[in-house]
Amino acid sequence: MNKITTGVVTLIAGVSLLNPEVMAAGEGVTVNHLGVNNTLVRVDGGHKFLLMPVQESIDDATVNVLVDGKLDRTLSVRLAKTKVDYCVPFDLEKYAGHDVVLNIVTSQSRSSVRDVKEDACWSHFALSDTFDTTNREKYRPAFHHTPLYGWMNDPNGMVYKDGVWHLYYQWNPYGSKWQNLSWGHSSSKDLVNWEHHPVAIEPNGLGYVFSGSSALDPGNTAGFGKDAIVSLYTSAAASQIQSLAHSNDNGETFEIYPGNPVITQESEARDPNMFWNAATGQWNLLLAHALDHEMLIYTSPDLKEWTLRSAFGKGLGAQDGVWECPDLFELPVDGGETKKWMLICNINPGGPFGGSAAQYFIGDFDGITFVPDRDAEGNVPTKWMDFGKDHYATVSWSDAPDNRRTVIGWMSNWQYAAEVPTMQFRSANTLPREMGLFTAPDGQVYVSTMPSPEVETLRDRLVVRQNRLSVGKNPRKVALPTANDGICEIEFDIFARKNANVSVVLSNDKGEKVEMVYSPVEGTLSFDRRNSGITDFSQDFPSVTVAPTFGKDNEPLKVRMFVDRSSIEVFEGDGKFAMTNLVFPTSPYSNISFSSADGKADVRNLKIYSLTPMND
Numbered sequence: 001m002n003k004i005t006t007g008v009v010t011l012i013a014g015v016s017l018l019n020p021e022v023m024a025a026g027e028g029v030t031v032n033h034l035g036v037n038n039t040l041v042r043v044d045g046g047h048k049f050l051l052m053p054v055q056e057s058i059d060d061a062t063v064n065v066l067v068d069g070k071l072d073r074t075l076s077v078r079l080a081k082t083k084v085d086y087c088v089p090f091d092l093e094k095y096a097g098h099d100v101v102l103n104i105v106t107s108q109s110r111s112s113v114r115d116v117k118e119d120a121c122w123s124h125f126a127l128s129d130t131f132d133t134t135n136r137e138k139y140r141p142a143f144h145h146t147p148l149y150g151w152m153n154d155p156n157g158m159v160y161k162d163g164v165w166h167l168y169y170q171w172n173p174y175g176s177k178w179q180n181l182s183w184g185h186s187s188s189k190d191l192v193n194w195e196h197h198p199v200a201i202e203p204n205g206l207g208y209v210f211s212g213s214s215a216l217d218p219g220n221t222a223g224f225g226k227d228a229i230v231s232l233y234t235s236a237a238a239s240q241i242q243s244l245a246h247s248n249d250n251g252e253t254f255e256i257y258p259g260n261p262v263i264t265q266e267s268e269a270r271d272p273n274m275f276w277n278a279a280t281g282q283w284n285l286l287l288a289h290a291l292d293h294e295m296l297i298y299t300s301p302d303l304k305e306w307t308l309r310s311a312f313g314k315g316l317g318a319q320d321g322v323w324e325c326p327d328l329f330e331l332p333v334d335g336g337e338t339k340k341w342m343l344i345c346n347i348n349p350g351g352p353f354g355g356s357a358a359q360y361f362i363g364d365f366d367g368i369t370f371v372p373d374r375d376a377e378g379n380v381p382t383k384w385m386d387f388g389k390d391h392y393a394t395v396s397w398s399d400a401p402d403n404r405r406t407v408i409g410w411m412s413n414w415q416y417a418a419e420v421p422t423m424q425f426r427s428a429n430t431l432p433r434e435m436g437l438f439t440a441p442d443g444q445v446y447v448s449t450m451p452s453p454e455v456e457t458l459r460d461r462l463v464v465r466q467n468r469l470s471v472g473k474n475p476r477k478v479a480l481p482t483a484n485d486g487i488c489e490i491e492f493d494i495f496a497r498k499n500a501n502v503s504v505v506l507s508n509d510k511g512e513k514v515e516m517v518y519s520p521v522e523g524t525l526s527f528d529r530r531n532s533g534i535t536d537f538s539q540d541f542p543s544v545t546v547a548p549t550f551g552k553d554n555e556p557l558k559v560r561m562f563v564d565r566s567s568i569e570v571f572e573g574d575g576k577f578a579m580t581n582l583v584f585p586t587s588p589y590s591n592i593s594f595s596s597a598d599g600k601a602d603v604r605n606l607k608i609y610s611l612t613p614m615n616d
């Protein structure tokens with residue numbers, strides 16, 4: 001059973017999202033229509049939540065929260081007009097003992113065609129002491145991080161402290177579309193079991209709380225205490241400016257720095273990513289100069305005074321969309337003594353398969369300037385962290401132990417993130433992944449991406465083990481586990497003979513399938529989700545994505561794959577590529593089959609594990 005916690009109490013499920021069984025709708029709630037588009041909702045004290053009824057397809061109402069007659073904050077909520085899709089909880093606990101009134105303004109467009117009084121929402125406003133977050137959707141991931149409810153985009157501000165991985169994320173707690181951007185907060189001791197916490201940073205006078213970063217400040221350079229977590233984020237309203245905050249209670253609550261903003265720029269600049277640079281004894285910060293397609297590089301002694309030192313990226317790499325969510329860190333090459341810096345630059349649109357994607361540059365960094373590696377022709381190659389359509393805003397944890405560079409990405413794409421067929425929640429994050437660098441046969445250094453070792457603890461049972469399958473024209477079919485909607489991990493090695501293409505198909509009895517084709521001649525693995533299940537919610541969803549396998553001649557292709565209820569992540573066994581794609585089969589895929597129409601191949605070391613669901 002899922003629960004949500006507030007600062008002081010743990011609330012156990014008891015009320016459905018639609019809350020039919022709470023006290024009669026309206027009890028303790030007084031609704032007073034002031035005019036065609038203006039309504040006051042007054043609530044009696046003594047309850048933990050006010051449940052607000054939402055209809056996803058409706059435009060936003062402006063909800064002004066008045067506390068003791070004064071404006072406390074303003075929310076945008078798609079208050080139900082003709083039907084209630086679900087309810088979202090508004091936390092009343094922090095206002096205990098105070099008078100709470102919502103002054104709600106619905107838009108002219110809806111009141112011009114009908115009177116606000118007729119809207120469905122009013123009779124469904126309800127008071128409650130609990131809020132049930134039990135999953136009731138088939139596509140809610142079983143083992144990926146996802147919010148208990150509401151909209152999520154970028155993971156951001158991630159930091160490791162005292163054995164705990166803190167994951168903050170762009171969150172709308174008041175609906176499953178992008179609005180009211182706050183930092184949601186989850187934490188984990190093992191990167192697979194996630195505990196959900198109250199919202200960490202909420203919109204304030206400077207605007208929405210956009211993406212940013214966090215780090216420990218053991219040298220107490222900012223003066224917030226040596227155990228403080230320090231965070232920088234973008235305050236987004238009429239302009240995009242950078243704000244500082246800190247937490248002295250292990251990331252639970254944050255104090256906003258009164259001297260904000262600490263950085264301003266005239267054109268859109270966002271997603272500050274800072275780290276302590278031990279080599280120079282200064283803080284470094286990268287800021288995405290979004291429309292200018294460059295990353296601004298700053299230094300600071302104390303996180304408050306920042307100096308712009310250089311800019312990287314004009315004219316380099318993919319340039320077709322806005323540049324967002326940077327990261328910069330050093331990694332060993334091929335696990336040896338030599339180190340290189342990896343600069344992450346998320347871009348939207350302009351990804352290789354349309355929409356959002358994460359590109360990166362490899363190079364050198366002296367604390368002031370990033371100098372990218374060039375290929376033999378003197379060009380700076382464009383490189384991608386993942387070769388699926390659903391991997392974005394990927395950034396790393398600060399202060400991870402054992403020199404690990406662990407990242408996580410948003411498993412969606414701005415092209416259709418708000419249209420995917422889910423309701424209680426929208427979006428999940430990828431599995432946590434470990435970054436490394438390897439030298440490919442073309443002489444270039446690329447990133448390697450491995451699922452974090454903790455992911456192995458998800459394994460429940462080894463349900464299939466086949467040492468060798470000879471594969472030809474007729475598909476060799478192997479049944480997938482059925483427990484928990486078939487969530488599983490699949491591993492195998494493909495030894496392709498005579499340059500045969502090998503096709504790997506996941507399918508169900510509805511004829512829905514994902515087809516992957518390994519072409520040893522091309523050195524690629526493709527992923528076709530055009531017939532994978534529900535695809536018609538967006539014309540951008542049906543697609544084929546292609547990954548380079550970076551293999552050497554006669555080397556087998558080692559594949560490791562994770563199938564959750566609405567996603568498939570494919571990794572090359574040593575991490576040479578990753579490919580992340582969403583899928584919405586109407587029933588779980590029940591078989592995997594291997595075939596080679598034009599030749600012969602061996603599939604060896606096939607292992608299929610059923611996995612433990614973490615979110616149910």
Ligand code: FRU
Binds near residue numbers: 153212234
């Ligand atoms: C990336 C992004 C960021 C921004 C955030 C807002 O997905 O556009 O640049 O900070 O989302 O939610």
